[in-house]
Amino acid sequence: MLASRRLLPQISSRALSTSPALKSSEISVKEERPYVYNVKLNRPAKLNTFTMDMWREFKKAIDSLADDPKCRSIIISGEGKAFCAGIDIAHGLSDILRIIQDDTIEVGRKGRLVRKFIGEIQDCYTALERCPKPIIASIHSHCLGAGIDLITACDIRVASQDAIFSIREVDVGLAADIGTLNRIQKVVGNDSWTRDVAFTARDFGADEALRFGLISRIYDDRQSLLENSIDMAARIAEKSPIAVQGTKETLNYAREHSTDDSLNFIKTWNMSQLLSTDLLSSAMAVMNKKKATYEDV
Ligand SMILES: CC/C=C\C=C\CC(=O)SCCNC(=O)CCNC(=O)[C@H](O)C(C)(C)COP(=O)(O)OP(=O)(O)OC[C@H]1O[C@@H](n2cnc3c(N)ncnc32)[C@H](O)[C@@H]1OP(=O)(O)O
Secondary structure (H helix, E strand, C coil): CCCHHHHHHHCCCCCCCCCCCCCHHHEEEEEEECCEEEEEECCHHHCCCECHHHHHHHHHHHHHHHCCCCCCEEEEEECCCCCECCECCCCCCHHHHHHHCCCCCCHHHHHHHHHHHHHHHHHHHHHHHHCCCCEEEEECCEEECHHHHHHHCCCEEEEECCCEEECCHHHHCCCCCCCHHHHHHHHHCCHHHHHHHHHHCCCEEHHHHHHCCCCCEEECCHHHHHHHHHHHHHHHHCCCHHHHHHHHHHHHHHHHCCHHHHHHHHHHHHHHHCCCHHHHHHHHHHHCCCCCCCCCC
């Protein structure tokens, strides 16, 4: 068992190297059912911890599915023992530390470079929110630090009973800066609990995560977690993509705007989207007790 406290002292600036060459298989994308894709974090030997290259590859996969008419719903899962143990402490911070430790860069310019670097990682997870297709985070075992940043940018979070969560950043000496602190209160709606887990970095399990609304379902084991995640994604994928994607856009908009503004948003959105054939074919299917099929969008 390698606790982060035991991992960190081993890391000197000498030990920090550039990201190991990315095998593109560190993010794998699999079509599980028609229109349903599983984006798998696939670096199991290092508990799916993120390096800079892996973040870039992750964003590329999400952006590509966002634009793919043959994709209607997405699952994010982790290969191996854990969902994601956060940033790769040995390699993921090397780029930023190189900037910080470079004495030839003037301090104001150094700050700008650090800001740009953080922004690039933020964008890798914001891609999940911007993707019009619903995204289900399917979480087993450890989900720490950058793992929580990832899942809070997803639409739905489900977990197996063995899940262990921690907003671990304060334990590695930083305020979380790639999404958790900016999204989690909107997800759970409980300020006291958010501060409890963010200030202490303590581990909490699936039952507590469910109680406070971080996840919406618990499954007995990893196998049933994956099967049920795929079933949920497939059920979403059977529906009108016009309706489902309009729903995601509107829920995202409503979360950041007043009720008046978001009512205005949806009526303007549906000015065009109600003209779609999806409306008529869905209504016909309901009347005839049949399943409708929809054109790709
Ligand atoms: C700009 C900044 C952007 C983002 C910042 C994000 C911040 C964070 O993500 S904070 C969270 C950082 N993560 C951690 O602190 C977790 C550290 N790991 C652990 O505590 C343990 O590994 C464990 C999760 C409790 C699991 O323990 P165990 O089941 O005993 O497995 P191990 O043998 O310890 O791990 C297997 C293998 O993975 C390597 N590893 C695990 N975590 C990390 C990590 N975060 N970074 C790099 N490597 C990690 C571990 O060294 C082992 O590798 P071997 O090659 O087998 O030794």
